[in-house]
Amino acid sequence: MSREQDQFELIGRPCRNFNILATAVMTDPLDGREKLVLSNFAAGQTGNLILIDTRSMEAESIELPGDEGAWGLVNWRNEKLVVGTCPNYAYMHALDLKTRTWAEPLQAADEKYFWDMAIGSDGNVYAGTWPGCSLYRYDPALHTLEKLGRASDNGKNLYSRYINGSAPGYILFTGGYDEPFLKAFHLESGTFRDFGTPGFTVREVTDEYICTVQGDRFEFYHPQTLEPLPDTAGWKEKLTVLEAALPNGKSCRAIPLADGRYAGVRGQDLFIADSLDEVPELVRIPTEAPATRIHTLVSDEAGGIWGACGFGQTIFHYDPLTGSAWNSSSVCDSGGEVYGMVFVDGKLYLTAYVGGDHIVYDPAKPWDQLNNRNPQSLRALRPDYIRPEGRSVIGPDGGIWTGWSAKYGTYAGALSRIDPVTLEVDSWSHPIANDQQVAGVAADDRYVYFTTNGGASGLPYRDVICHFGVWEPGKGLVHETRFAAGERPGSAIAAMCAKVFVKAGSAILVFDRARFRFEQSIPVEGGCSWMTAAGPDLLAAFCGSRLLFIDPHSAVVIRTVELPGSVRAATYTATCDLAFAVEEALYRVPSGFLQSVRS
Incomplete structure (x- = not known):
């Protein structure tokens, strides 16, 4: 046994979970079937896309060319999946759906995150960033990435996000957080303009209105001029509500499918429902969860090791005697980590x-x-x-x-x-x-x-x-x-x-x-x-x-x-070992070595 093995040993990679940051729906050109696309963030590892057949529930997993995951995901004309990554490199990836091959990654200089993305009325993909608080344009036909400018003059504002491309001629988005703003980027002139009330986000865009919301407050604007609309009493009832009622009575965002059904994701689970009137059954995402970064460790009274994932709101248990591991579903209704x-x-x-x-x-x-x-x-x-x-x-x-x-x-x-x-x-x-x-x-x-x-x-x-x-x-x-x-x-x-x-x-x-x-x-x-x-x-x-x-x-x-x-997570166990984590790997310093150090 080597000196390093005397001091510590690798005992497993027990922390495994999904963290779905974005979804899309596509018709797969390979088989003509509808697929639900999940963008999975794998903390400390490389993220992946999960393509799920909405009828057979068969799943295909495709690893990203780089970075841990992506908030940004767009289906471009059922030809490409465009992915904007985080948290390290702000890559713009493009997957050709016919060949299942990735284009050469593009990168936003001096950025870490692409946030959510949207297709504009010009057919290009637009994305916000952190920490540069900028707006970027990706041309899927030419595979080029262009910075359109910083969206705020306030240097403390680091975020531009919640992108909406539904208003003809405009990209609407919010940002902050030192000084919240709501802005529109005009596609033809290439200029930014303020509109609406800072702190509000875009809720919905139709031919009739742009609706912005903050809490239970709603405001409505003209979709061409961006000017406030008068006499909008009762317009809240016009808003589209795409939510499914879960078995506990709480709601979950519903994703419309082409055949009139709906899909949804909650933590480690998903559902497919025939209508929004039915209570859907939650099932586990039908592919293997990756090993992910361990964020926290603690020992129970019997010497079992418990921990939390680096992102995705799950916990795990590892039994040092048997080597078996268990991973939970979401520990609460909020996202994040323990x-x-x-x-x-x-x-x-x-x-x-x-x-x-x-x-x-x-x-x-x-x-x-x-x-x-x-x-x-x-x-x-x-x-x-x-x-x-x-x-x-x-x-x-x-x-x-x-x-x-x-x-x-x-x-x-x-x-x-x-x-x-x-x-x-x-x-x-x-x-x-x-x-x-x-x-x-x-x-x-x-x-x-x-x-x-x-x-x-x-x-x-x-x-x-x-x-x-x-x-x-x-x-x-x-x-x-x-x-x-x-x-x-x-x-x-x-x-x-x-x-x-x-x-x-x-x-x-x-x-x-x-x-x-x-x-x-x-x-x-x-x-x-x-x-x-x-x-x-x-x-x-x-x-x-x-x-x-x-x-x-x-x-x-x-x-x-x-x-x-x-190492950012370690615990002394009830069996007198010292457990610690390096990214997704769990290690143990045995009690015998600790005793030799003390003596």
């Missing part, structure tokens, strides 16, 4: 983006998320707080504490607490700074500790003086430390042996609970992405592609292990 996972008395408590969700799941009972029985969604923090950036920990009071980041376009943070007995959720906005998110959370037998920084959803990182806070349940904030300029903390924070270890800047800072101050510093190269206890007297710090074992009493690094990649 950040926080904590076991208390055999139940798994989850916190999730994008709905600010608090969730409880009992593995001993049947799965019934559709009816909100198991897992059960508790009080959510949306719309004010949506991303549990700080993850979740068990506090000294037995509650589950989570650190939050605010809604898109807002710099702010909060703490929340789930009571595992009553399932009530309490929250505290702005625990230290009014304009900083909570980046990391830890706890010991007396306090909850947390850090803040200048991150936000939909906005660029803002350089600020970051904070460290000590929170006593029942009292609130009892201590605050301001970090030096450039000392940016993240989610890497751990509390043990009456000390708190916090990654800040290029070091791990050590807070002494007895003296209420930072007294030591451990320099680290390549930052520190995650820390966790690896036993009662051993701290594991994942720094770049290295694992540092630290004596928590002396705050001295006692052993270093080279890893196959960067």
Whole structure:
């Protein structure tokens, strides 16, 4: 056995899920049959298209030439599928449906995302971007990609999205998030113009009107002039409603098929219905789910390893004794991913983006998320707080504490607490700074500790003086430390042996609970992405592609292990192993090696 195998071993790729970001319908030129096309995002891997025969339910999977997936998907005349990718490269891919071959990828310079796309009245495909907040035009006949310009003069606006090409001569779209806007791009003149009310999005375009919506407010505009229409009372009833009622009474977006039937996708499942009057049956997407990036890890009381996918709102369980794995359906009605996972008395408590969700799941009972029985969604923090950036920990009071980041376009943070007995959720906005998110959370037998920084959803990182806070349940904030300029903390924070270890800047800072101050510093190269206890007297710090074992009493690094990649999820199991993930791969540092490090 090699030295690396003595230190850690690959035990599997148990996290497998679909994350369908876009859909289309086409008539396949190969067989003349109608196909439902799903654009699947595979976190940490290469995304794929899934073509499903709407009658036989047979599926064909076609891997993208590059990137993890795509929000942008357009069927161009049943000749090509045009795909705009994310989150790394903003590729424009085109699949020839007759030959099933991809054209050479095109790329939008300095962009990461293509968002949703639409065909304009000129037959070209239009797409918005992040972070450049631009509009692009793809010519499917010539296979060329052209930047039409940045859609906003506000440099803090990073998004242009929700593209609609149904208005003759115009491309309509929204953007933000620092300063929301609603714009129209005129195809003939190549110019942008504002129209409507900022913050509204285009709901529907017909020969009679353009409808925009924000919440329960509707506005109507002339489809040629873009001017407001007078006397539109009662026009809301004219809007097309394409929704199917699921067995739990909730609605799901319905996709019209050519033969009058409807299709829909919900998480890992889909349906085909004869009409919108029937309650459709959900079935699993009929192809194998890919292995995807592991975002969070936790151990149950028996040593089983649980985790969450990097995108797609599912969780998994891995049994180290048998090597078997189970993957869930969606854990809640919102999209996104689970950040926080904590076991208390055999139940798994989850916190999730994008709905600010608090969730409880009992593995001993049947799965019934559709009816909100198991897992059960508790009080959510949306719309004010949506991303549990700080993850979740068990506090000294037995509650589950989570650190939050605010809604898109807002710099702010909060703490929340789930009571595992009553399932009530309490929250505290702005625990230290009014304009900083909570980046990391830890706890010991007396306090909850947390850090803040200048991150936000939909906005660029803002350089600020970051904070460290000590929170006593029942009292609130009892201590605050301001970090030096450039000392940016993240989610890497751990509390043990009456000390708190916090990654800040290029070091791990050590807070002494007895003296209420930072007294030591451990320099680290390549930052520190995650820390966790690896036993009662051993701290594991994942720094770049290295694992540092630290004596928590002396705050001295006692052993270093080279890893196959960067780690953002790790847990110490009930069987005294250390489990960690590199992208989709799950590894284990065996208890015997951990014991040798401690000795």
